[in-house]
Amino acid sequence: MSLSRLYLSSFRNVSTADLELVPGVNLFCGANGSGKTSLLEAVHMLASGRSFRSRESRSVIQYGCDRLTVFGRLADGVTLGVERGRDGKGRIRINQSPAASSSQLAASLPLQVINSESFAALDGGPGVRRQLLDWTVFHVEHRFAQHWKSFQGALSQRNALLRRGKIEPEMLRPWEQQIIQSGELVDELRRSVFERLRVLFLDRVGDLPEEHFGGLDVRLRSGWKKGLSLAQALEAGREGDIAQGFTRVGPHRADLRFGVQGQPAHLVLSRGQQKMLVCALRTAMAHCLGEGHKPVFLIDDLPSELDTDNQKLFARWISQCADQVLVSGIEQEMTAQAWRALPSPWSDPKVFHVEHGTVSAL
Numbered sequence: 507m508s509l510s511r512l513y514l515s516s517f518r519n520v521s522t523a524d525l526e527l528v529p530g531v532n533l534f535c536g537a538n539g540s541g542k543t544s545l546l547e548a549v550h551m552l553a554s555g556r557s558f559r560s561r562e563s564r565s566v567i568q569y570g571c572d573r574l575t576v577f578g579r580l581a582d583g584v585t586l587g588v589e590r591g592r593d594g595k596g597r598i599r600i601n602q603s604p605a606a607s608s609s610q611l612a613a614s615l616p617l618q619v620i621n622s623e624s625f626a627a628l629d630g631g632p633g634v635r636r637q638l639l640d641w642t643v644f645h646v647e648h649r650f651a652q653h654w655k656s657f658q659g660a661l662s663q664r665n666a667l668l669r670r671g672k673i674e675p676e677m678l679r680p681w682e683q684q685i686i687q688s689g690e691l692v693d694e695l696r697r698s699v700f701e702r703l704r705v706l707f708l709d710r711v712g713d714l715p716e717e718h719f720g721g722l723d724v725r726l727r728s729g730w731k732k733g734l735s736l737a738q739a740l741e742a743g744r745e746g747d748i749a750q751g752f753t754r755v756g757p758h759r760a761d762l763r764f765g766v767q768g769q770p771a772h773l774v775l776s777r778g779q780q781k782m783l784v785c786a787l788r789t790a791m792a793h794c795l796g797e798g799h800k801p802v803f804l805i806d807d808l809p810s811e812l813d814t815d816n817q818k819l820f821a822r823w824i825s826q827c828a829d830q831v832l833v834s835g836i837e838q839e840m841t842a843q844a845w846r847a848l849p850s851p852w853s854d855p856k857v858f859h860v861e862h863g864t865v866s867a868l
């Protein structure tokens with residue numbers, strides 16, 4: 507999967523840009539505040555309907571403008587379009603027809619992002635890691651979205667009843683049936699994808715120095731006590747749930763745990779080592795999608811935190827699991843050097859210079 511054209515207007519400091527992108531590496535270079543990250547952010551909006559920096563699309567719309575537009579054409583000819591207005595209204599189009607939901611964008615343009623927020627995969631809450639796993643499951647197992655939606659629907663009904671307090675357990679039962687049925691399926695799909703993801707992830711970790719990463723492992727926690735079925739866990743927790751007013755067990759509490767020598771990875775690894783671990787995870791996730799569905803990578807400021815060898819290793823991992831990467835960096839040569847030793851087309855980046863929101867291909 508790759509983007510051949512990216513058009514944006516009124517997107518932060520970029521008034522308009524119309525770019526021909528290449529498979530392989532697209533480098534966006536320029537000074538602080540020139541608009542490099544905004545270009546990556548626009549691609550993210552194209553693939554998800556939202557920004558990776560702000561929940562509020564109003565802050566992304568250029569000052570003094572009413573709406574932003576992002577349009578993209580994929581290499582296979584599919585077109586995607588997103589519009590967001592200051593009035594909160596928006597439009598999503600795929601092949602010029604209105605799309606029902608932003609998940610259709612995600613299915614058309616799978617995306618992986620590496621930026622300063624990426625450390626949250628290790629030091630953030632479980633929700634961040636669940637999202638990463640679910641991104642993979644969503645793209646690999648097409649039944650997942652439907653089971654997850656059904657689970658979430660039943661969960662929010664059960665929680666609404668629990669919040670009311672003073673309820674009879676009988677009132678919860680119909681929603682519990684649905685929670686159990688779809689929740690077990692969600693867990694099953696997550697487990698099967700996780701097994702493959704773990705192998706691919708540890709494969710990459712094997713490229714990292716044994717002395718620091720030798721004892722590393724990742725485990726999936728289902729969100730309820732090991733050895734119990736979801737039905738048994740719900741039963742055991744019902745009284746406590748009624749007292750607390752929410753459902754405390756289930757796949758909505760699942761987590762991935764990264765450990766090194768029995769310690770949480772983020773408490774023992776350096777910043778650069780943590781970043782490489784996240785890169786290993788994200789390239790392993792990309793690998794799970796397989797040929798024909800490879801994601802596009804967005805890397806905001808590749809050189810930050812990584813030494814030259816690690817930048818090269820990450821570039822190699824990407825070349826093995828993606829068709830295209832959009833990379834930002836302040837200095838052109840520093841950002842380009844990681845790709846030079848790779849085979850074509852990776853060795854020959856297309857460079858764009860970004861200055862005060864104006865983008866020009868060099």
Ligand SMILES: Nc1ncnc2c1ncn2[C@@H]1O[C@H](COP(=O)(O)OP(=O)(O)OP(=O)(O)O)[C@@H](O)[C@H]1O
Nearest residue numbers: 518519538539540541542543544565566567568569
């Ligand atoms: N809604 C907006 N309208 C106009 N300009 C905006 C808006 N939001 C942010 N900006 C400006 O747009 C620019 C966005 O810069 P961006 O974050 O893309 O820079 P960058 O090139 O990635 O910089 P850095 O190297 O510092 O990360 C900044 O100069 C910012 O002040």
